[in-house]
Amino acid sequence: MSERNTVLRSMHDVGLAAWFGGSLMGAVGLNGAAKGHSGSWRDNAQIASDGWAKWTPVNAAAIGAHLVGTSGLLAVNASRVATQQGVAASTLAKTVLTGAALAATAYARMLGKKIELASSQEPQDSEDAAGSFDTGKAERHLSYVQWLVPALTGGLLILSALHGEQQRPAEQARGMWQRARDMSPHVPSGDHWPHLRG
Secondary structure, three states: OOOOOHHHHHHHHHHHHHHHHHHHHHHHHHHHHHHOOOOOHHHHHHHHHHHHHHHHHHHHHHHHHHHHHHHHHHHHOHHHHHHOOOHHHHHHHHHHHHHHHHHHHHHHHHHHHHHHHHOOOOHHHHHHHHHHOOHHHHHHHHHHHHHHHHHHHHHHHHHHHHHHHHOOHHHHHHHHHHHHHHHOOOOOOHHHOHHHOO
């Protein structure tokens, strides 16, 4: 495990940081500022929609970089996932959380597009919006989902920190020894080996 994977780690970490930070800033800063901008719902919704539309391509690139980095790191650490106790469980949790964060991000963007259409200055857009969906319901759902995305990506940051801890040499040795003990009851306890404790 001495090889370096700087590019993959950078893609994983920078992509996730942008995904988390952008979603949190959008919920707190952009949506908060737009909400109190004026007394007109349409003006406020347009400001928020314009801001999210500009951020979306950057967010998509960040998510793509994170997924490439994640896939690459999983490939190079496949043997550790299979042999070190605890790594497979945290990897599975991270995979599930990533899927949930992707779904929440896609749903938030879909709701945002609906509100963007409803607040458009083009009469045809607002007419289409009025006839195809409930704007109030879309806003209510978005008010919850906007916080779900940073919560899920924040969870991914915590699991990434756990993965970093699991890569310490002492943690790898302990985890692999425990996995070997689980597979063969004849292997002695790690308590017999001082370097596997603490």
